[in-house]
Amino acid sequence: MSNRPPGARQTGGSRQPAASRKPANPRTRVRSRAGTAPAATQRTAGARPRPAKVAERRVARSRRRILRRALAGFAGIVALAAMGALVWLVGWSDVLALEQVHVTGADASVETDVLAVAAPPIGEPLVRIDTAAMAVAVRGLPEVADVSVTRSWPRALTISVEPRTPAAVISDGSSWWQVDGDGVLFGNGREQPAGLPVLEAPTGDTIEEVAARAAGVAVLTGLPGDLAELVVAVTAETEASVELTLDGGATVRWGTADQMDDKSDVLLALLAEEATHYDVSAPAKPAIRP
Numbered sequence: 001m002s003n004r005p006p007g008a009r010q011t012g013g014s015r016q017p018a019a020s021r022k023p024a025n026p027r028t029r030v031r032s033r034a035g036t037a038p039a040a041t042q043r044t045a046g047a048r049p050r051p052a053k054v055a056e057r058r059v060a061r062s063r064r065r066i067l068r069r070a071l072a073g074f075a076g077i078v079a080l081a082a083m084g085a086l087v088w089l090v091g092w093s094d095v096l097a098l099e100q101v102h103v104t105g106a107d108a109s110v111e112t113d114v115l116a117v118a119a120p121p122i123g124e125p126l127v128r129i130d131t132a133a134m135a136v137a138v139r140g141l142p143e144v145a146d147v148s149v150t151r152s153w154p155r156a157l158t159i160s161v162e163p164r165t166p167a168a169v170i171s172d173g174s175s176w177w178q179v180d181g182d183g184v185l186f187g188n189g190r191e192q193p194a195g196l197p198v199l200e201a202p203t204g205d206t207i208e209e210v211a212a213r214a215a216g217v218a219v220l221t222g223l224p225g226d227l228a229e230l231v232v233a234v235t236a237e238t239e240a241s242v243e244l245t246l247d248g249g250a251t252v253r254w255g256t257a258d259q260m261d262d263k264s265d266v267l268l269a270l271l272a273e274e275a276t277h278y279d280v281s282a283p284a285k286p287a288i289r290p
Contacts, residue, residue, distance in 0.1 A: 105161040142186035168199040183214030218257035255281030
């Protein structure tokens with residue numbers, strides 16, 4: 001028989017009464033929570049550098065900065081020294097001094113005159129030679145139309161000459177001059193140059209005389225072939241008074257060197273009528289004198 005008091009309920013198993021259970025110790029829970037810190041907090045606290053290591057790092061960085069500055073200063077000194085040596089080598093030593101002068105584009109006689117007026121300073125460092133002044137001096141020669149003077153490293157100069165091209169010859173009564181399309185006289189000699197037409201024009205150096213020669217050359221060299229065969233002489237006293245002498249003795253007042261084609265066409269048409277003088281200076285109003 002059971003000793004249960006009357007009215008008591010029977011439960012399954014041998015469950016311990018609730019009153020007999022021991023409650024959890026609250027101090028143990030609190031201690032567990034307080035004693036276990038997060039891993040991240042522990043790592044952060046353990047990674048803090050010590051004051052001595054911080055000081056060592058600062059000293060190392062300072063030394064590296066000082067070394068970089070010293071190296072930069074040394075490199076600057078070396079660069080300045082190298083630049084100074086280069087300046088001395090190029091501008092003052094005889095390592096790159098002038099030894100040879102080459103003249104191109106000129107014949108032997110003109111080459112002699114070019115060297116005489118250029119006066120190249122043999123032995124002078126190339127970089128200190130005034131090539132522009134030399135070019136100006138050479139350009140003053142009548143036979144030279146243009147010139148350039150260049151350094152030919154390491155020890156030479158090259159003078160490149162563009163000579164004037166003769167278009168006609170002019171006599172001054174005792175000698176013969178060659179004249180180019182600009183009216184410049186050059187190449188004076190006792191003998192008449194062969195293969196060039198004769199121009200009768202003043203041989204002075206005034207602007208008006210140079211312009212007269214230029215106009216005469218322009219007419220002389222600009223005549224069409226069928227008309228040029230009939231011309232035996234061209235005279236240019238002034239720029240606006242060019243005249244032609246034909247093989248039959250007739251003269252032609254040509255005027256300026258303008259409207260060359262129109263004047264040529266008109267003159268060829270007028271030659272169908274025999275005359276002693278033709279005037280085509282104004283091709284729209286030509287004139288004939290029997």
